[in-house]
Amino acid sequence: MARSTTEAGDGVTGGARHLYVHLPFCAHRCGYCEFVTATGRDHLHGAYVDALLRELAEEHDGGPVDTIFLGGGTPTYTALPELLRLLRALPAAAELTVEANPETVTPQLARELRDAGVNRVSLGAQTFEPDLLEVLERRATPVDVERAFARLREAGFDNLSLDLIYGIPGQTPQRLAADLARAIELGPEHISAYELEAKPGTRFTIAHGAELERQAEQMEDYFERVVTALTAAGYRWYETANFCRDGKRAEHNLAYWLGRDYLGVGVGAVSTLGGERRRNTPRLARYLQGDYDREFELLDDETRSRERVMLGLRLDEPLPLRGLRSALDPEGLARAEQLGLAVDGGETLALTRRGRFLGGGVTAEIVA
């Protein structure tokens, strides 16, 4: 391990123990994507890593942290030497996750990531159906997914996560079941399953919006099907869209859901530190020059409490209510309880199984 480890220190500014690093580069921007990405900027990988390390040096004292997450974009699309240079410069962390697209995972990449201290990979499989992958404009084939998975295992990774997307135009309940079965068969420690969100105005929505509208009713129970299939296979439904085995939750993401502080570096990255949230410029050229053009948002206690409720109710563990009562709407809570959607345990608050399927509406009901 080439990274320096220091024994003491708070680690990150403001005491945050969680670091997010954004790598925006992609081979292609998928139609449904809403992240800050950059295509056709391959000559800038080196300069971008320089900029990341500069920001990191400004914001972080070099001390160890609990978790680091490299997200994108497609982090593994970044030129390998640059990616490795970055990884080696990062502080020590108990969990270091990198997002990867299946088609980018070569045996060499898997090995190098492992050598650079990465101990968790989140693989963007999405679906195993070729035509649905095409609808999503993904470059990988089903074979790529399985091969990438095997290569990562071979390199020694024992904590892999698979991303699945459901509600794709053209998907049927049978095909969803097939996707879930193949995912379960691969046996990742962690699965994230998201419903496809057709954001208004995206290329994807323009192309497929009408079809999604037609399928809306049929797709309504997909969420339930996903939860049922994965829990039956022994996965724990520990967060609205996340499942794990053997206690291997996504520790980094868990920090978000528990309302902890985190530092985000990179173009468009968001940090929440103390009572302040900030977002770096989404413009690559500005970021490369070291102009972060940060947008700031002040989070008062009330807002933070509301966020704690909103995020905490996504988890299967009951939300400790100490200090959060004022963020609840007693009438709404009573209604939710009456409908069998929530259980107020006095010290803690939890949603029932049905409450979790309706989590968005229930939270709006419960929150003050």
Added chain:
Amino acid sequence: MDQARIRNFSIIAHIDHGKSTLADRILELTEAVSAREMREQVLDSMELERERGITIKAQAVRVSWKGHELNLIDTPGHVDFTYEVSRSLQACEGALLVVDAAQGIEAQTLANAYLAIENGLEIVPVANKIDLPAADPEGTAVEVADLLGDDPTRVLRISAKTGGGVADVLDAIVERVPPPAGDVDAPTRALVFDSAYDQYRGVVAFVRVVDGSFSTREALRTLATDTRFDAEELGVFSPAMTPVERLTAGEVGYVVTGLKDVSRLRVGDTLTSVRRPAEEALPGYKDVKPMVFAGLFPTDSDAYPELRDALERLKLNDAALVYEPETSNALGFGFRCGFLGLLHMEIVRERLEREFDLDLLVTAPNVAYRVQEKNGGWVEVHNPAEFPREIEEVEEPYVAASIIVPKEHVGAVMELNNDRRGTFGKLEYLSPERVHLTYELPLAEIVLDYYDQLKSRTRGYASFDYDLAGFKPGNLARVDVLVGGEQVDALSLIVHRDFAYDRGRLLVDKLREEIPRQMFDIAIQAAIGSRVIARETVKAKRKDVLAKCYGGDISRKRKLLEKQKAGKKRMKQVGAVEVPQEAFLAVLNIGQGQKS
């Protein structure tokens, strides 16, 4: 001025037959107003009236013509204001009956002409718009003369637009309309034929002095309501308000009363002097009773105090408006308001929204019902939600309707009236082309969309007028709407049993479309008593989550949540069900718009 030199008259005309234009020409010709300072149509002072081409509040203008003082008293043009029209006519000795020579007599003209004849007025018939290519002055003259039992040669032919013949009209007024014949020396009696409210000066009464006289600062009282005040200012409109020291028998003018509430000075009441009061009131005062009712609710429930204040202020110059607080489980706090008719309701609603900047939910209008409860007496019910479930008998108001239509549309009109439970009265030919039909119809059948239907089925050619014609028994049922088992009081309606099923079905279907799916199944039912006549279900949602939420998403998701929460707070709560305001609006619109 000597009464012999005074002529008081009004103009009776159908909308668009040229009343306002003729009034303008008269003002020009008598130089009461220079062309430059004249607005297009001086008498229509309110913005709303100008847009609708109708006149709500009568005013009076004094002009001079060949040594005579002519008072033109404006009359409202619509059936809802028949009572006001009759009071205005009572202040006159004569009336110009203006008929568009290209259109002929319309139902409304007929109604007001009869009203003028009943009031003993001298009618001066005028065929207007003779300059139009389509005009038929001779045919119109014959039609009008027929109606009046007059000689066609006495029908004046004019064009108010070009001014041609207007001087003849003024001459005819002087020659044919008799001068006032009050007793100048008798105790003072003045008819209040209209009033208005000025926010600085209080109630201003428009009066016609019949007997005696009174002067500025004199102590006055009304005979019917015994309201007392000092005449702060007397004056005439020429056409601007011009103070005078004294108003004498035969004259028309205004009195600034200083009163702060128009309901204390009712149209039709008689003003007299406190010092030397008259014994007997002038005939004609009656309490007008509203016949059409609707609930008015602020869309934003916080705006209830504003609505209350606005109604109070509106009431200051609209004595016919009545209202009382109403609480609805669905719509919150509002007012049940009574109106003279549909147009009156529209005007009140528009004024509330326009002048007071309020957003309103208006329930479907209903009429007044007389209900005999089981083992009980008769009660009058103004709100379907208060209609007793157990009734012995119910009566509903009827109108005598008068419709004039080209003969090729008679079939369509008859069909419409049959659909609306009408009883045919008579059919007469006004001319070889035009037919006058009379029907008796339940008022409830015309308060919704009757007029629109009549217009569309006759390609706009029918004209329509009605008069209230008492109460009659009806086979009526109260239909309730239940959402999630809770009755939505604002959607209850009284309907003829034959239409109950269709109306219930329509309401239930519309609500199912409008109520968003929630976290549980919602039953939507229409019922007569305990019998469900239509039912639909809004199925529960099976999922409602924001798929993913990581560090970069939190602010956006929180804002979404806050927006959703704020939206919930704006929803109307019916039991456990959240019903968006738009749902009520949509349902109320079908109540007002269409019929199965």
